[in-house]
Amino acid sequence: MNSVNEKVSYLKGLVHGLNINENTNEGKAIVEIVKILDAISDELNETKKSYVDLKEYIEQIDSDLTNVEDEIYGLSDELLDEGSEYDEENFEEVKCPSCDESVYIDKSLFGSSEHIECPNCRYGIVLNSSSSVKTE
Numbered sequence: 001m002n003s004v005n006e007k008v009s010y011l012k013g014l015v016h017g018l019n020i021n022e023n024t025n026e027g028k029a030i031v032e033i034v035k036i037l038d039a040i041s042d043e044l045n046e047t048k049k050s051y052v053d054l055k056e057y058i059e060q061i062d063s064d065l066t067n068v069e070d071e072i073y074g075l076s077d078e079l080l081d082e083g084s085e086y087d088e089e090n091f092e093e094v095k096c097p098s099c100d101e102s103v104y105i106d107k108s109l110f111g112s113s114e115h116i117e118c119p120n121c122r123y124g125i126v127l128n129s130s131s132s133v134k135t136e
């Protein structure tokens, strides 16, 4: 007799067995208390079920999220490294003359006659004529 449910069931049997009923004031109160306990027990069971469902659902989401994270971080490790390099001195931000998109270009390409294709509009950016190129 461990669960609240079982204890309430036992109490209901006890009240019935002791012939406690609503004929006395005390009996009315006890019967009402047993009804309330019964209702609490039911709600507790429902809550427990919901909790178990919710727990399983969250574990499923957590597992899915871990897969997504693995996928994203796995794929973007290189991109993240590249991202930090953008802030370093090896890259120069150039505005595309055609669409004004910021394009990050390896500085070693400046001065050469390389043409960079704008990733946004495919415009061929001529590096050595770009106004944002700083001459050293």
Ligand SMILES: [Zn+2]
Residues within 6 Å of the ligand: 096, 097, 098, 099, 100, 101, 118, 119, 120, 121, 122, 123
């Ligand atoms: Zn462009």
